[in-house]
Amino acid sequence: MKIPWHVTGALFASAIAVAGQPAAPARMPGYLTSSQTSDVVRIVPAAPKTGDARFEADMSIFRSTRSLEGSARWTFAQSDDNLSVSGLLHAFSCSLGLTLTPENAPKLVALINRASADATAASNVIKIRYQHKRPFQIAEADVCVSPEGKEALKRSPDYPSGHTTVSWETGLILSQLAPDDAVDVLARARAFGQSRVACGVHSLGAVEAGWMTATAVFAMQLSSPDFRKDLGAAQSELASLRAAAKAKPPGCEAEAQILSNDPY
16 A cells, blocks of 8 residues: 555654654655655565564664663764754754854755655654564663653654654765765764664664665665755855855764774
8 A cells, every 4th residue: 555655754754753852844745656665565575574584683782782771872963853944954063063043054055855765664664564573562671751742752653763764865875965974974873873772762673674775775865866965055055154164163083982892
């Protein structure tokens, strides 16, 4: 069954707004058709089934990463819970070497918002199909969001991770716009997804499925004339900002130190 974006988006909008964190912006229609975003389910593997090898591996990682509570990586993962456009731009500031804001990069913001609509739509189709429970719903344990946020997340299935899908989509866009920094950008996008495992709000399998979902969406978006046009406009904007940047944003050395080791 093909499920239109406006239906899937509405189903999970309430779960994105986590207590104490800015809500993600309202999603505009994307670059792809509902048929295209629904077809991503043919690319992403089915969610693990209870008791199979993938399920057991995911739960083992969930249990072991609960030891991160209170650590610098735990705190960093809490900051990565912010999926607002400002949160996404902040996450990639160090990898690009400049501070990005909705005010100084409006064309980039418009591109990310519209592209993220496709990523979210594809992710939600898969969530609905498999209805896979989050790890903390299977084995009760502390996670890095508030009790209210934890309850909200129960309304959105685990697989794939929506935060991971949108952050990896953003990373792919930024790596296309700034190919000389592609390694740093994609490494940061990877860490954003890993933060969901560190937080305990997603399984590793759901994060990996998010990476795959975003990659498939991005590949299809490249065939859209509107996407390529907006990509070009954002590239010129970003090039100007990078040329004018005088110093890296504060805190980049500390970020690099925290992310120098994988959390699992």
